[in-house]
Amino acid sequence: MATDTVSAVSAGQRTPGLQQAKLFRIYNHYRVVISLMLVALLFVDPVNFDTRFRLLDYYQLGVVGYLALNCFVALVILAGFQPGQRHITLSILLDILIMHGLLFTSTGITNGLANLVIVSVAAGNILTPSRMGTFYAALAAICSLSISGWAALTLDGQGDDIVRAGSLGILYFAAAFVLQNISRRMMRSEALATSRAQSIAELEQINQQIIQRMRTGILVLDRHGQLRLANAAAEELLFGTPTDARPSASRSHTLPQPLKAGLEAWLKNPEKRTEPFQPAPTSPLLQVNFTQLDQKRGDQILVFIEDMSKVTQQAQQMKLASLGRLTAGIAHEIRNPLGAISHAAQLLEESPNLDKGDKQMLDIIRRHSRRVNGIVENVLSLSRRKPANADLVDVAAWLKEFKTDFLQTQEKTKPPTDIAVKITPGVPEARFDKSQIEQVLVNLCDNGLRYSQQHCGVRKIELRAGATADGERAYVDVRDFGPGVAKSASHSVFEPFYTTDQGGTGLGLYLARELCESNQAHLSLVEDDQPGCCFRITFAHPGRMI
Structure with a gap:
């Protein structure tokens, strides 16, 4: 189990799973909404933009291009494209660079867009909880300090911008470390849950195959004798028509009367053993055993149905072993005297002084000698029988x-x-x-x-x-x-x-x-x-x- 978990975590770090792809789609929806809002803000008080923004044309071009990029990615994902790890990494890097480009062309690090960079760094560490997440934080911090330093040197900006940029850098790294730990734990938990779910599914499939393929019939009944579930062997032994394992298919059958009587007797006296029975004249002899499926509630009863053929085979083996020892004595103690009787009858038949009554007596001797010899031959053939070679x-x-x-x-x-x-x-x-x-x-x-x-x-x-x-x-x-x-x-x-x-x-x-x-x-x-x-x-x- 531990090996499966480690493998699952490693696989999740190397390639995005379904959950990772789903999170990226959600993040891209966020990007589309943010880019739409930025484009909408271009039409709000455009006169003051000329006085406050450093490079308004480039800012507008960047906002429109960011919207176009996000819409294109959304359409590609909607068409069924599954993003890989490199696509996610490239998207996060572009977000960080584009956001800082918009900061550079607008009012600098004091613009509220700087808060969106924190979201991009956080998303990158959730989607890529590895060293790459730390690189996102480092890149964002370097870009923020670069913009603030450039503004202080060339535009006579205030020193507070550098302090703000440093504070943002600390936030980037803090978000990266915290979210990486949380994401790793979540991925381990998800990998463990996936591994256990897969193990449970495999175990359930194995159990299903075993239960359906085993020769022992299994029924689940309620206390009123209503059939809830039956495996293929039970359907075959009781009804001769095995169906699938769905409860709706099993409930269509009515229990044989001997089984109902055995259930009622067991409910009255659980210590009493049910007598073997035959559901139909051509069915094998069956032995049933009852037990409570849930010992606390006791509302469902588990029934085991055994085909007595296996018990019969074991009994036959014991009988053959006994007959093997018995037939040696039969062959010597019965066939030799029987041969003497038959030979004497043949000699007596050659006598010329036999009347009609004597001939009838000889006929009786010959006929019954043959019958006894037939019995001996049949017993010998039974004891000498070889195991079946099916x-x-x-x-x-x-x-x-x-x-x-x-x-x-x-x-x-x-x-x-x-x-x-x-x-x-x-x-x-x-x-x-x-x-x-x-x-x-x-x-x-x-x-x-x-x-x-x-x-x-x-x-x-x-x-x-x-x-x-x-x-x-x-x-x-x-x-x-x-x-x-x-x-x-x-x-x-x-x-x-x-x-x-x-x-x-x-x-x-x-x-x-x-x-x-x-x-x-x-x-x-x-x-x-x-x-x-x-x-x-x-x-x-x-x-x-x-």
Whole structure:
């Protein structure tokens, strides 16, 4: 801060700033007024001028020329010219010399124009608080003494004029020293204020950028729950449509009912922690915390909104660490006996003495052996999963490519597989690990095709890519034409080992959601009036990922 202040002061001494230019314009207005008054005085009692003035013609010429000069400078400044330091210095020097020239051609140092020289010296020291200001005082003193000395030697002037000139010289130097000190202090104060204002503006800009770019949502509410301010993350998490940070834009939103209920509960009991909630079925799980913005007044409440995705990621890492230790035992303790059971069933199947009931029992053994093996494989794949390696992906092009690759694996299926892809214009890009999200899509597509075939006899699904309401996040829908999911089971479909298919393991959707969460995407069941079942993958904002 001290370095910035010194730099600002030095810069102000070298080149005039905006304040200096403004002061010079004011001073030039004063010069125009003074020159107009001097010209006006020429028309007042012109007869006595001939007897009292030494060189009346030169005096009149000097007054008119001084008016013309000041008017010209005023017009140039009015046209937008920014005076530099040399222009200010030249103007002050001209003022001192012209004023003494008028004193010389009029009645000498006793003329009232000598008081105007003090104003010029003072203005010079305000506009140039440096050694140049002392030079103005010295020049004015030398000119005043010269005029008085010349008058005393050539015109038999009184000695009092020399004393008056010396007194004026003392006034010039006194004004220079006093005003220089005052001007320097003012410039230091102005430089310090400018530096601090710039620092505050930069800090405010940094804070604004941090608050608007951070993933934590921030709301400012009054005690009645009225929204006063919200950052982009809060708009995105709560409403899905981030706006700018203006209060008028934020106040147009209505708080979700769970957040209102949490606020009312917190106002009654500040020690109570608000339960996590979802503003919408496709939104991530949110955790809110309340605090008083002003502890003394308490009329505004600050709300922090945390996306539970980060907590979920940490929990996933802990689960993966535990599963890594568990799967070693699973692979040995379950798969080996399971392999022995499957092998024994194959040997028993080769026996020629099996009746119909024995064959049914063998079929049950094989089917459930495959199911248990599938469960083990899914758990092993979960524990062996590598961290997501996210890339910036063009969702529309990637989805079309996925359809082509997936259909190549379905060429021998009967009835044939039908996949419709619909792309909404303006789908934004997203960051995710393509291999992991493709694994999720394969699982969803397999489920959708199976349930569509069971319900209506055709293997048909629909893939749709679009943008969320804010236009900044992409999503992908997988819709089948099966019987759909009952409302009573809509909250259980992502639980591990929950399945409605007798041959399923109940881990497919659970693993799909785990993979989405590791990519900061959200897998949800869309509840609408359309036939079948629709699962949506909502990707995170590509610029605000953890």
